Amino acid sequence: GDTSGYQGRMRINLDARTQTAYGTLRAFVRLDAGARTGYSGVGTSGTQVRIGQAYAGTGVDAAGRDIQQMNVDKAFIQFAGLTAGRASSFFDFYAHDFEFAGATAGSDVASTNLFAYTATLGNGFSATLSVEDPVYRRTAIFAPTGPATPQAPVIVTYNRLGAPVAVSNIDTVQRSRLPDFVGALRLDQAWGSAQLSAASHELNVGNIATSPVAGANVAVGHTKSVQGWAVQGGLKVNAPFVAPGDALYLQGAYGDGTQLYTGYSAFSGSYQQSAATIQGQKFVQFFSDATINPLTGQLQTSNSFTAVASYLHYWSPEWRSAIFGSYGEQNFAKTARFGQGVAYGVVGLTGANSVGLPGTRFYQLSQALRDNYQFVAGASLIWSPVKDLDIGVEGYYTQIGLKSGRAIDLDKDPTAYSAARITSINAGGPVRTATQDSVSSFRLRVQRDF
Template sequence: MMKSMMAGFGIVMATSFAAQAADLGRPAPAAVDYVKVCDAYGEGFFYIPGSQTCLKIGGYVRAEYRAWKTDDLFGSVYGLSNGVKGPANNTFTTRVRAQLTLDSRTNTEFGLLRSFTEAWYTVDSGSSSPSVDLWKAYIQLGGLTAGRAQSFFDFYTGDHYASVFETAHSDSQVNLLAYTFSFGNGVTASVSLEDSTTGNAARRMNGFGIYGGNKYPDLVGNVNITQAWGSAQLMGALHHDQPSYNNKSEWGYAVGGGVTVKLPMLGAGDSATLQAAYSKGAVSYATPDPLFGYDFLPKSISLVSPSMNQTVAWSVAAGMTHNWTSKWSSSATVSYLDHDGASSNFLGLGKFQLDYTQIDAGANLVYTPVEGLTIGAEVEYKTAKFSNGNIFLIPNKETDAVVGLLRVQRNF
């Protein structure tokens, strides 16, 4: 019996040693490279495995349902011929949009290296396939910004959704090359070269197809202060107006300033903003959404005329956000635009000059039942009163439109 047990034990040990000897000839299994949280830049970042780069993936899914009321003049002037912006023929439209953002950051010997990408995938009423917009895509290293980003002229872009009608302020994504100087205590100054042909807010207001080639980028600058009380900014831009009918060009310009004040005495996250802008030959810096806009027109019917008249526009905008409770909030924005159109007789129909004032307003009530989900109802209104025009184009009258919408959005 004892001999049998000893023999069995010997067999087991021999088999074990043989297995271990065989394993010595095999490579060790690779260590599992787990994803690690990166807390250096806030919540949501993680280390890309095998690197010192932190990445954050975000975005949203949004559904909107819109009900319209417009008059005939508004539809004809604003180009409302489809369901995207609400035509005279459609009183109900929809929009579904998915946003995806990628934010990567790495500390280097030259400062923070960052790349940011934001893409939109949208399906509107009247379309069976999505449109794709590269909304932002830029690289930052220290104070340098290169790529497609928010114009450095922009400061206040409204408090409410502004899903259909934007209030009068500058709000444009453009291809740019910029540098920001930091002076400490929240004070910065930026200078930017911006491609006016790439702005989503139509940086080149092209009245009647008379805009010529793009010879120079817009030169934009700002001085900004951001502190615990809020923020403020002064900004300016030079914009080149090049006509297609001759080589005589002129420079347009825009200046503006705004201030945002936090209101913790009313509620956490509450704020109020006031902003004003003035432009000549650069309408989109005063408003991204004019009812009728152009930067300039030739002075007379002769297209060989060496001169032009530039449009003057100025705007004032104000807004506020208030959190009623942790789940309920409201935002409202209102603006006034004065558009003094350039006078011209180039159509051969007598003197043409389109002057008007425009009022935009929007307000909403937003419910957040759980973190990341918002359900909001909003009303947006636009009206314009024309004081000068041409009977063949815009008669002297008023026009307006109102849109009510319901938005359901899931952020991640």
């Protein structure tokens, strides 16, 4: 009985252009404001709160269900090929152009701080090099003590006999040292557009908080930063031969340590390492860009890929529909889960983020760091009775699942991650499990542009 939500939004655009001897000098500002309520996890946006763009309500009935949003969505200057300020990432292409909710997987960072230069090469070709803010592309580094805990016990040091002699903490909060570097090659023609994008993104965490004890066989140094990367290809084909205004988008992306560049968690956001895609789902998907090897103290990146297709069709000048779908996967380093299990077996952590001891039944069924997939399919119908007024409805189906094995069903067995239940599960006690979960969502929207 807790399945609906409501939202009101406002947007103001300010666009100033002056002709100069060097071309057009442009300044553009877009301000967003909104208020939304609804059931827990959907009435608010943890991602918007994380980056300081929204303010969550408090109180018994409002906490997690009420939010006010203010956002400087755009604030940039363009001059002689330069773009400076807050703008959409130059990596992005499709960016959910034909969708209401933006449910498909795919990169869509509408607001980031950047400095870019675009060279016009002629015949519709252009090339862009952009230096962009890395904060808006971050996904939490895996910390088994929870997403709100910046320090987690992740390093185990062993003596010459193979016995653990020290457990050290490492600060998993990411630092800002290098910007993201984005490059894009783009072609715009009457038939449509095509783009190839590439990006680099540094994963850079803090120091080990406590040093291993003296006499330990292995000394663990500073966790070295890792350079993640992503590539993307996109194609837009205009289809006036079907109906005026028709268009098809195709896009695919692959990333290593750069999950928000592939947009695998575009719908649920990445304010924590295991944000819920489906409210009250059977198990959570883990979106961490990397884990920390508990034996070496070094980062191990995860990889992800997404593919999306979207088609817009005009039945008449007043009626149009979009159909869209996407598929994506998140895969962790081969030894990441085993290493975490060894380390946290020594420490004895329990909870929904615990991997468990390798070889046990709980380890086989725990949800943490499991390779997973996500599938989305949807459609919309929009009526425009007068110019610049849209009244439409959109529905979409989302399925999440494990690529292999089964996981504890949090919906039907919510106490399974307690210490007592973990002991019972390892002893062969009963437990409810699942391999996938799904949900259908619908949204009605009325929009007026002026």
